[in-house]
Structure formats: C-alpha cells, structure tokens
Amino acid sequence: MAQTTWQFNLDHQPHTVTAEISLFGGIRSVQVDGTALPAAGESRFDSPGLRNFSIGGHSFQVVKYAGGAALLMDGQAVPSAPGQPLPARLQKYEAQRAFWQKLSQLTGLKENPRADGQLEWRNRLIGTADNRLVVLNYSLSNQTLRPRIAIFTRFAEEKDLNGLRSKIESDPAVLALAKRLKRFTLEMTVQPVGAAILLPYDLRKTTPEQVVEDIRTLFNVIKKYTRPLPLTFCDWGQCKSAAHPRELVFYNHSPLLVCTSCMPLLEKAGETNQARFNRRTPGLLKAASAGLAVAALVGVFFGIWKVSIILAIASVALFFAIIAAMNRLTIKRTAGMIWLAGAFTLLGVGIATIMEATLKLMRTLNEASQVQYGMVFSQPETVRMMLTNLSISLVLTALTLWFALHQQQQGVRELTHPVIEHSGVLD
Numbered sequence: 001m002a003q004t005t006w007q008f009n010l011d012h013q014p015h016t017v018t019a020e021i022s023l024f025g026g027i028r029s030v031q032v033d034g035t036a037l038p039a040a041g042e043s044r045f046d047s048p049g050l051r052n053f054s055i056g057g058h059s060f061q062v063v064k065y066a067g068g069a070a071l072l073m074d075g076q077a078v079p080s081a082p083g084q085p086l087p088a089r090l091q092k093y094e095a096q097r098a099f100w101q102k103l104s105q106l107t108g109l110k111e112n113p114r115a116d117g118q119l120e121w122r123n124r125l126i127g128t129a130d131n132r133l134v135v136l137n138y139s140l141s142n143q144t145l146r147p148r149i150a151i152f153t154r155f156a157e158e159k160d161l162n163g164l165r166s167k168i169e170s171d172p173a174v175l176a177l178a179k180r181l182k183r184f185t186l187e188m189t190v191q192p193v194g195a196a197i198l199l200p201y202d203l204r205k206t207t208p209e210q211v212v213e214d215i216r217t218l219f220n221v222i223k224k225y226t227r228p229l230p231l232t233f234c235d236w237g238q239c240k241s242a243a244h245p246r247e248l249v250f251y252n253h254s255p256l257l258v259c260t261s262c263m264p265l266l267e268k269a270g271e272t273n274q275a276r277f278n279r280r281t282p283g284l285l286k287a288a289s290a291g292l293a294v295a296a297l298v299g300v301f302f303g304i305w306k307v308s309i310i311l312a313i314a315s316v317a318l319f320f321a322i323i324a325a326m327n328r329l330t331i332k333r334t335a336g337m338i339w340l341a342g343a344f345t346l347l348g349v350g351i352a353t354i355m356e357a358t359l360k361l362m363r364t365l366n367e368a369s370q371v372q373y374g375m376v377f378s379q380p381e382t383v384r385m386m387l388t389n390l391s392i393s394l395v396l397t398a399l400t401l402w403f404a405l406h407q408q409q410q411g412v413r414e415l416t417h418p419v420i421e422h423s424g425v426l427d
C-alpha cells in the first residue's frame, strides 16, 4: 500500500488530496481536504484505477499507473507540491496532451476526453468536417505498443466492403503515405457504415502539422469512395427514419449517431440487454454434449498416438476448442459453461492417458497373463503418467479458466452496464 499526497492552490485556496493505492489492486481510497470520497463506482466512470471528483467547478481525477498515481485537474497533471517537477511518466503524458491540443487547434475538432480513459487514453477529438462526423482517438498498436491515432468516419451503407477496402488501400495518396511511414500498408477497419484508419505517429519525429496533413489526406480518400450518411440514418436498433437532431454518442467507446427519438432507448440499453440476456436459455445440455464429444475424440486420438503428455501441454488449445464447440451449439456463454469446459479439458487429458497406458500394457501382456477388468489402473506406470499429465493440465487449465472467467465477467458487464458518453455534437 502506497500513499500519495498532492498539495495545490485553487483560486487562492490551499487543497490537499491523498490517495491510497494498493500495489496489485487499485485505488483504495481518496481523501480531499481530509474528507474521504465515496467508494468507487459512485461516479459513472469510476474504475479500480480511476476516481472522478470535482472541486470548485474543476474536474479532478486520481489515476493509477504502473509505478505511481497521478492527480489530474481538468486533464492537467498536478505536481505533488507547487513548483515540484512532475514524475517522468507524467511529463510524457503532458507532452502527448500538448500534441493533441495542437491537433485540436489545427483541425478545428473539439477536445472530448474519454471519461474513463486513463492518461493518454483520455485523448479524443470530435467534430464534423465537410458534413461528416470525425473522431480521432488515441490507440496503441497491438504488436509494438507504439501510439497511433485512430481516425473514424462514417458513410452511407457500403455493401462491397472488400471492394471499398482495396480502393482505399490502392489509392495513390494512401500508397504514398504508407511509403513515407515505411509501412507496407496502413492498418484499417472497414465496416458497412464507417471506417477507422490507424495512423502511427512518433512524438519525437512527427509534428502535429504533419499529422494533420496526413489525416486530411486519409479523410479525402475515404470521401472519394463513399457517400455521406443519409439524413434518415440512425445507429440505434431498427430505427428506419431518424428524428433530428442526431447526436454523436460513445457506446462502449464506439462512436454512434443516435437520433432524438432513440436516445431514451439508448439510455436504457443496459437494462434491455440484461433482460434479453436473462431470457436466453443457456442450452447447457447441448453445450455439454459438444464439449464432451471434443474432449473424448481428442483424448482418444492423442492416446492412440501415445502422446497424452502433448495433449496435457496443449491444454489451453483443448480448452478453447471445447469452448468453440460449445459456442457453435448455444447462443449464450455462461460462467457454468466455462467451468464445464475446464472439467472437460482435464477429462480429455485423462482419457488420452488411459488410452496410452492401456496400449502400453497390452504390449507387455502374454498368453499366461491374467487379464482383469480395470487392471490398467493398478499399474504404477499408469499412476505416474496420470499424475504428470493431470498436474501439467491442471496448472494450465486453471490459468486459462481464470482468464476466460475474467473475460466472461467483463463481457457481461459491458453488455449490461454499457459506458455511454454524450458528446454534445449534433448532426
């Protein structure tokens, strides 16, 4: 447990904020001028690593990061005491923030910090350009963890996605840009009514002016091959004809254009999803048979090849194969299904071991041997193999199970408690 304190003046009044951070957990408590803030979750955008509050009309956040905690006032990092330097990590954050502020000035897009974004992830610009919605987001490349700008824009429904994608990718302007960035191609996601192109940038090498030029280039390429969203368009549900004005909202961080009459439905999305999720039947029996079939088939196969140990080492793959088989037969993934998949993984490894042990035992038998039912289980060789294989598989399955259950919990939470942020940008 570490305690961090910030002292600062606001409108000539001294203030003290103290945060208690646990090393592996999150923010334990935050005290503002000696008074504890309510527990996490009071604010809609709080999370274990983020607390929101306000003092005198200014928004404040306590943010946990690897190696410390930051206090942000209206997005700006506050030093521990007036005149003190910021830690290196926060100087980096401030450099990024200045870069995005400059982007905002140059593009005319509005700063719209992501409410639950931590440090750099707050950076987001929104607005319209040539009657088209534009969202610029901070993002990181999956492979190199280099910062990128995700450029989102929307367009009228496009049926031929691959065609659109190749038109964008083979446009001379995009080819020239990729070449300058020393990339084979630019990363992009093309969807029926919108696209995101990811533009890598390096604060030490790229200027905001250059980035803005590149963004304009990409934006013009998309404009060239798509038509603007029709006025009747609304992102919500089955809405056929939008009631204007429409607002740009972020639904679990995805930019959506929602019309006035659908907005109340959007606010209730969490409850609606919860009800729909509860109504679905899990079909556990069907899922169980699919999982069992995979475990048994794979188990027998590896047993016959006498490589049950390989199956034990590949427990993670077996686990996901079982989950995939279950998913094909049911529409609702439950925590129960995931536990069952864990059990089937161990069963599969067990089956493979017994097969392998039986085949080995059969080779040692001769005419005089007395064959008894179940004698394979009394062989020391079987016991040794079973112990080794099951313990390898148990460790790997436990880790996978922990990961899958965590994902499941997160998925259900995102479904039933979507993060909805209003941007105020109307179209």
Ligand SMILES: [Zn+2]
Pocket: 234, 235, 236, 239, 240, 241, 242, 243, 258, 259, 260, 261, 262
């Ligand atoms: Zn609508």
